Amino acid sequence: MDTQTCNTCIVCEQPKAEGITIIQAFICTSCELAIVRTKVEDEQYPFFVKQLRQLQVRSSS
Numbered sequence: 001m002d003t004q005t006c007n008t009c010i011v012c013e014q015p016k017a018e019g020i021t022i023i024q025a026f027i028c029t030s031c032e033l034a035i036v037r038t039k040v041e042d043e044q045y046p047f048f049v050k051q052l053r054q055l056q057v058r059s060s061s
């Protein structure tokens with residue numbers, strides 16, 4: 001029972017203990033907040049969109 005579940009965040013690709021899981025994809029808390037704060041005109045926005053597209057790729061097999 002000492003195993004701390006670490007999921008790999010699909011955005012920053014780092015193993016994190018805290019975050020949310022959406023459709024088998026894990027997003028860590030810090031990335032979730034970053035996505036929420038990012039506006040469409042933000043230059044980081046395309047990066048997040050690209051990372052989140054993996055959700056569809058992974059779930060379509």
Ligand SMILES: [Zn+2]
Nearest residue numbers: 009012028031
């Ligand atoms: Zn992350």
